[in-house]
Amino acid sequence: MTELSIEQPDFRRERAMLETTWAKRPGLLGWLSETGHKPIGMRYIVTAFVFFGLGGLEAALMRLQLSRPDNHFLNPDLYNQIFTIHGTTMMFLFAVPMMLGMGIYLVPLMVGTRNVPFPKLNAYGYFVYVVGGIFLYAMFFLGAGPDAGWFSYVPLSGPAFDPGKRADTWAQMITFTEFSALIVAVEIVVCVFKQRAPGMSLNRIPLFVWSMVMVSFMIMFAMPAVMLDSTYLIFDRTFSMHFFNRPEGGDPIFWQHMFWFFGHPEVYIIFIPGLGFMSSIIAAFAQRKIFGYTAIVCTLVTTAFMGFSVWVHHMFATGIPQLGSSFFTAASLMITVPTGVQVFCWIATIWTGRLRIATPMLYAFGFFITFIVGGLTGVQLGSVPIDWQVHDTFFVVAHLHYVLIGGAVFPLFGAFHFWFPKWTGRMYGEGLGQLSFWLLLVGFNVTFFPMHILGLHGMPRRVYTYGAETGWGRLNALASMGAVLIALSILTMLINFVMHRRRGAAAGPNPWNADTLEWSVPSPPPVYNFLHLPTVAGPNAVWDAAPDQPYVTGMRFDKREVLVTKTLDAEPDHKHELPGHSLAPFLLAVTSTVGLIGSIFYGWWFTVGMIVSAAVLVYWFWPKRGEGARRAPPRRAMTQRVLDVSALEEETADSRSLLWWGNLGMMAIEGAIFAMLIATYLYLRMVNLDWPPATVPKPDLVWPSINLGILLLTFIPALILDRAALHDNVPLCRLALAALIVAGAAFLIIQSFVLSNLGYKWSDHAYGSIVWTSIGYHMLHVVAAAGETALLFIYALVRPIVKKQLLDFRCTAVYWYFVIAMWLPFYFIVFIEPWLTRKGY
Amino acid sequence: MADEKRLLSGIFAGPIAFALVFELKYALVDYVCRNRAQWLFWIFFALGLLICAYGVFEAWVGAHGVRPDRARFMSLGGLALSIAFAVFIVALMVPDLFLRPCQ
Numbered sequence: 001m002t003e004l005s006i007e008q009p010d011f012r013r014e015r016a017m018l019e020t021t022w023a024k025r026p027g028l029l030g031w032l033s034e035t036g037h038k039p040i041g042m043r044y045i046v047t048a049f050v051f052f053g054l055g056g057l058e059a060a061l062m063r064l065q066l067s068r069p070d071n072h073f074l075n076p077d078l079y080n081q082i083f084t085i086h087g088t089t090m091m092f093l094f095a096v097p098m099m100l101g102m103g104i105y106l107v108p109l110m111v112g113t114r115n116v117p118f119p120k121l122n123a124y125g126y127f128v129y130v131v132g133g134i135f136l137y138a139m140f141f142l143g144a145g146p147d148a149g150w151f152s153y154v155p156l157s158g159p160a161f162d163p164g165k166r167a168d169t170w171a172q173m174i175t176f177t178e179f180s181a182l183i184v185a186v187e188i189v190v191c192v193f194k195q196r197a198p199g200m201s202l203n204r205i206p207l208f209v210w211s212m213v214m215v216s217f218m219i220m221f222a223m224p225a226v227m228l229d230s231t232y233l234i235f236d237r238t239f240s241m242h243f244f245n246r247p248e249g250g251d252p253i254f255w256q257h258m259f260w261f262f263g264h265p266e267v268y269i270i271f272i273p274g275l276g277f278m279s280s281i282i283a284a285f286a287q288r289k290i291f292g293y294t295a296i297v298c299t300l301v302t303t304a305f306m307g308f309s310v311w312v313h314h315m316f317a318t319g320i321p322q323l324g325s326s327f328f329t330a331a332s333l334m335i336t337v338p339t340g341v342q343v344f345c346w347i348a349t350i351w352t353g354r355l356r357i358a359t360p361m362l363y364a365f366g367f368f369i370t371f372i373v374g375g376l377t378g379v380q381l382g383s384v385p386i387d388w389q390v391h392d393t394f395f396v397v398a399h400l401h402y403v404l405i406g407g408a409v410f411p412l413f414g415a416f417h418f419w420f421p422k423w424t425g426r427m428y429g430e431g432l433g434q435l436s437f438w439l440l441l442v443g444f445n446v447t448f449f450p451m452h453i454l455g456l457h458g459m460p461r462r463v464y465t466y467g468a469e470t471g472w473g474r475l476n477a478l479a480s481m482g483a484v485l486i487a488l489s490i491l492t493m494l495i496n497f498v499m500h501r502r503r504g505a506a507a508g509p510n511p512w513n514a515d516t517l518e519w520s521v522p523s524p525p526p527v528y529n530f531l532h533l534p535t536v537a538g539p540n541a542v543w544d545a546a547p548d549q550p551y552v553t554g555m556r557f558d559k560r561e562v563l564v565t566k567t568l569d570a571e572p573d574h575k576h577e578l579p580g581h582s583l584a585p586f587l588l589a590v591t592s593t594v595g596l597i598g599s600i601f602y603g604w605w606f607t608v609g610m611i612v613s614a615a616v617l618v619y620w621f622w623p624k625r626g627e628g629a630r631r632a633p634p635r636r637a638m639t640q641r642v643l644d645v646s647a648l649e650e651e652t653a654d655s656r657s658l659l660w661w662g663n664l665g666m667m668a669i670e671g672a673i674f675a676m677l678i679a680t681y682l683y684l685r686m687v688n689l690d691w692p693p694a695t696v697p698k699p700d701l702v703w704p705s706i707n708l709g710i711l712l713l714t715f716i717p718a719l720i721l722d723r724a725a726l727h728d729n730v731p732l733c734r735l736a737l738a739a740l741i742v743a744g745a746a747f748l749i750i751q752s753f754v755l756s757n758l759g760y761k762w763s764d765h766a767y768g769s770i771v772w773t774s775i776g777y778h779m780l781h782v783v784a785a786a787g788e789t790a791l792l793f794i795y796a797l798v799r800p801i802v803k804k805q806l807l808d809f810r811c812t813a814v815y816w817y818f819v820i821a822m823w824l825p826f827y828f829i830v831f832i833e834p835w836l837t838r839k840g841y
Numbered sequence: 842m843a844d845e846k847r848l849l850s851g852i853f854a855g856p857i858a859f860a861l862v863f864e865l866k867y868a869l870v871d872y873v874c875r876n877r878a879q880w881l882f883w884i885f886f887a888l889g890l891l892i893c894a895y896g897v898f899e900a901w902v903g904a905h906g907v908r909p910d911r912a913r914f915m916s917l918g919g920l921a922l923s924i925a926f927a928v929f930i931v932a933l934m935v936p937d938l939f940l941r942p943c944q
Contacts, residue, residue: 203914294914298921305856306929309863322944324870326936327863334929568845569908686871 011531017557018528022114025581033581035119036527037108040126042423044101047126048094051133055089056490058082060483063447067480069468079464080147081166085140087150088170091266092177093133095408099273100184102415103212107188109518109525110206112197112534112541114562115578116187117658120585120620125183127589132176135597139169146170149462151263152233154244154255159237168237168600171230175596178223185216185223186665194658195562196570197517198552198643199536206516206541207283207290210297211276214304218265218272220665221308224672226262228680229255232773238603241762241769243680249688249766253318257683258676260311268307271371271407272300275342277415278364282346284418284514285361286353289540292345299338306335316387325384332382336375343368359433363414366441370406374399377452392462395455401448413440413493420497421511425523426504432496436489443485450475450482515540533563535643536570554646563645564658572645574652584620591616618791623799653725653806663811667818670781674822677774681829684766692767692834697759699831707750708827711820714743718820722813725806730796733809737793740816744786751779774826778819785819788812847903848912851919854896855926862889862930874942882937889930896923 024030024039034040061082065074074082108116116122139145146166148157157167192205192213205213232243233255242248244255283290290296312320312328346364355361377399380386390396413436420428459472466472510519517534518525520542532551538544552572555561560578565571595609654660685691721736755775762772789812795805862885873881900919904912 201908201911203911294917295921297914298918298925301852301856301918301922302925305860305926308860312867321870321874321942323936323940323942324867326940327867327933330933330936331863331929334932337925569911 014557015526015531018531019526021558021560022528024527029583030581032586033123033583035115035123035579035581035585037104037116037119037122038525038527038529040119040122041101041103041105043126044097044104044129047130047133048098048101051089051093052098053490054137055086055094056487058086058089060487062086063480063483065464066466066476068477069466069470069473071465074464076464077147080462081140081145083462084146084149084152084170085136088136088146088173089133090404091150091270092174093129093136095270095404096181096266097129097177098412099215099270099408100181100188102273102277102412103188103215104184106419106518107191107209107212108195109521109529110209110516111192111195111200112517112530112536113191113195114529114533115560117190117195117562117576117578118187118662120579120582121183121662122187123582124585124588125180125187127586128176128592129180131589131593132173132180135176135593136169136173139165144169146173151256151259152230153259154233154236154252157233158244158252159240165600168234171233171237172596172600174226174230176593178227181219182223182669185219186662186669188212188216189220189665190658190661193567194564194656194661196565197534197536197541198563198565198570198572200541200565201569203294204536204539204541206539207279207293207296207300208273208276208516210300211272211279214300215269215272218269218304218307220669221672222262222265222269224669225258225676226266228673228676229258229262232258232680232769234600235762235769235773238600239762241773242766243684243769245766248764249684249691249693250769251684251687251766253315254680254683254687256315256318257311258680260314261308264311264314265307267403268303270404272303274367274408274411275300275339277411277418278342278346278367280514280516281360281364281411281414281418282349282353283540284512285356285358285364286349287356287513288349288353289515289543290345291348291352292341293539296342296345299341302338303335306331306338310335310382313382313387316384317391322384329382329384333379336379339375343372358417358430359428359437360414360418362434362437363410363417366437367406367410367414369441370402370410370444372406374402374404374406378403390455392460393455394451394459394461397461398448398451398455401444401451405444405448410440413437416493416497418512419518420500421507422518422523422525424501424504425507426500426502427507427511428500428504429496432492432499436492436496439485439489439492443482443487443489446482447479447486448482450479454479510542515543517541520545532642548641550641550643552645553642554644554648561650563648564652564656566656572643572648573656574649575645576651576658582620584616588613588616588620614787617787621791622795623804651803651807653803653810657807659807659811660814663814667815670818671822673777674825677770677777678825678829681770681774684770688766692838693765695760695764696767696834699834700754700757701831701835703750703754703757704827704831707747707754708823710743710747710750711823714740714747714816715820717743718813718816721816722810725809725813728806730801733801733806734793734796737789737796737809737812740789740812741786741793744782744789748779748782748786751775751782755779771830774830778823778826781819781822785812785815788815844903844905844912845915847899848915848919851896851898851900851903852915852922854899854919855893855923858889858892858896859926859929859933861892862886863933866933870942879937879942882934886930886934890927893923893927893930896926 025033061074065071065079104116104122144165146152146169148162148167152167152170155161192209235241236243236245242250244250244252246252279290279296309331310328312325313332316325381396381399417428417433454472454475457472459466507523509522520534521530532553533555535550535552537546537549552563555563555575560580561575562578564573564576566573591609591612595606595613598605598609717736717739721733721740724732724736758771760768762768792808792812865885866882869881873879896919900916900923904916
């Protein structure tokens with residue numbers, strides 16, 4: 001469509017300019033400072049696939065061990081580590097990062113923009129993910145691999161039963177990988193809602209993009225739960241806190257609530273992108289619009305919401321009241337409805353389309369077969385009596401693999417084949433592709449179907465061996481043989497891709513005649529994605545494009561400029577310059593690694609890491625010389641209808657900007673963490689009759705109230721900063737920044753005093769643990785807000801202020817509002833609530 | 842803009858109603874058991890349905906936006922989500938007919 005004119009000689013100069021502007025840097029430094037969404041997305045995909053290989057190797061070792069009874073190929077300790085690392089790798093290092101990597105690569109192309117909104121943050125997310133994975137495996141090879149299962153239940157993973165650093169390794173790896181996922185989630189949400197091509201209103205967003213949006217929202221509200229949970233575990237283990245220590249008021253079941261509040265949405269986080277792949281593949285191979293577009297979007301929303309309402313079905317065996325359990329049974333059954341609707345929409349699409357069969361479509365059929373089996377056993381497991389019978393048996397292992405491999409891996413491998421021509425410009429070998437599919441389909445079912453029967457016969461999960469008298473040997477041997485077929489399938493796929501990566505038949509821009517925008521650019525896509533940003537005329541951008549579909553002109557070719565559009569209708573709003581290459585993300589990953597990994601050995605390493613990271617952040621945010629430089633705009637092509645955006649402003653300092661939205665996304669995540677801290681307090685309060693414990697003295701109200709007053713007063717300079725930045729009043733901004741720094745410092749000093757005079761320590765009881773953690777977490781936010789304010793203040797003194805900094809000022813003001821608001825509930829529960837509810841004060 | 846707010850309300854009303862009813866019911870099972878207050882569940886049930894009805898109304902009324910195709914999409918979405926989540930709230934009430942909070 002819009003790229004029809006790409007070969008016209010008129011555009012050579014523009015293309016050369018874009019190639020220079022968006023060029024990759026050579027060498028190792030270039031690799032480390034890369035911020036383009038395609039290289040970063042591809043790194044996620046390749047790295048996750050490497051971890052998939054490692055996880056598969058561990059699975060092979062387990063199958064070898066279980067292939068016959070009374071086998072001692074692996075000892076129990078090594079087996080424990082291997083099944084833990086297998087699950088951890090597949091969930092945290094393969095499945096989620098792989099799906100997010102696909103999103104990072106494809107979403108900007110599908111919505112018609114040049115890069116994600118925060119490229120440096122995106123690069124940082126990748127580095128912390130890699131570090132998390134390397135850390136896990138390094139500890140494993142050093143003999144300290146986690147061994148308490150991928151969900152690391154307490155008390156098994158607590159200090160009493162898991163001394164050493166094994167559980168800490170697991171818990172801190174979670175911090176790394178989830179941090180990375182949260183970053184990608186914000187990137188995708190802002191990219192989709194603010195950077196869509198003109199004309200791509202909400203009803204024209206590709207279904208894969210919708211699926212990534214839903215997944216991103218789920219990540220933003222699910223991942224904080226497991227991050228906080230694993231932090232509690234580290235606190236219990238390192239600082240002798242008592243979140244999960246029953247005698248001191250903690251509760252081991254609370255671990256499970258927090259973990260599964262993340263863990264079940266995690267399943268949807270993994271397989272909803274698979275649903276997106278399915279929609280893309282089926283539309284292309286049926287050569288028709290997806291039947292029931294609106295219905296599919298609604299089912300994605302429904303699944304995303306209901307994904308948070310089923311976590312307790314993992315905990316039926318813990319003694320939850322029957323009525324409470326039944327709510328989750330109901331929700332677990334109901335969540336099949338939206339997925340069923342999608343399956344029927346796809347069947348209708350295939351039924352009414354002109355179906356072609358090729359490898360991606362075969363994988364789509366593989367999805368139908370395996371995922372439906374997994375869904376049916378899921379319905380069974382959602383029922384309390386059946387769950388009690390097969391809990392912790394191989395039946396559950398079979399079910400979860402049918403859901404995750406059927407729901408995610410089959411569509412993913414289909415997606416690999418589907419987008420391979422786009423990534424490489426070459427076609428894969430169809431024969432090898434089909435062979436790999438059949439090997440996987442047969443191998444998968446031979447491996448995992450017998451596990452249903454083994455589970456029904458009572459074979460428990462996580463046992464390193466079993467006796468011959470159990471009669472489980474034959475089915476286990478069969479399952480192990482199936483694993484060989486799976487390995488062969490993956491090997492075949494890899495050989496296919498390696499062989500055809502350079503020598504396959506030329507693919508051209510759109511070998512499948514598919515409908516989304518990435519197929520309108522050459523294969524592989526140029527570094528700048530689109531020569532001219534496209535406009536969109538329908539839900540199937542390529543198919544619905546008019547022969548003279550307008551494209552966007554008036555964008556700068558000599559700057560990394562993207563078009564910011566309005567949220568609902570994607571009308572052009574303003575232009576925004578993205579940062580270029582930078583080493584800062586890599587450096588920050590190094591310094592945060594020092595802090596986070598060091599902290600599981602000695603707590604003060606966290607402080608060291610924070611201080612060094614703060615220095616790197618100054619380097620990160622300090623505006624570089626040359627930013628804002630202007631060159632003559634390029635010529636406009638006159639051969640086609642255009643949408644001229646040259647008159648749009650180049651930056652805004654209000655709520656339309658990308659930074660504003662990114663800021664909101666981050667605050668939503670932090671708000672979720674604050675909410676979970678409050679939930680922790682309320683939960684612990686509910687399970688403890690003696691709350692606060694009798695040994696806790698009356699909270700002093702004077703200094704905390706004075707401090708609350710100070711924090712509330714910071715609202716005034718924050719408001720002044722906000723308004724002054726909006727009206728371009730720099731002197732007043734400086735004044736407000738100075739006032740915020742003083743107020744923030746005063747608050748921190750008094751809060752430290754309050755903390756030291758509470759009369760109890762974090763290690764005295766669970767009450768102390770939650771109070772110290774909550775206050776400490778809020779103080780960290782005040783430190784961050786004050787630090788950011790100080791940086792901006794210094795900048796405002798030494799450098800001229802442009803619109804970009806005014807926006808920074810406004811975002812800082814909003815962050816102060818957030819910090820103020822977040823303290824109010826904590827002030828109430830820590831200092832007021834004990835006076836209201838505790839007798840004897 | 843007013844229509845857009847209506848359309849957004851229509852989309853979010855159902856899911857939010859369901860989330861509220863669901864989480865509140867689960868969190869308060871112990872309280873309801875201790876205080877024999879199962880009537881609370883019926884209040885949540887009615888409240889949830891009311892919010893869903895509000896969602897249906899907003900989605901229906903807001904369908905006259907400036908961009909008909911997008912407005913229609915959001916309106917249909919709002920209607921479908923509000924009705925679906927109303928059904929889910931009804932389904933969530935079924936266990937209350939057979940089980941007691943203290944069981």
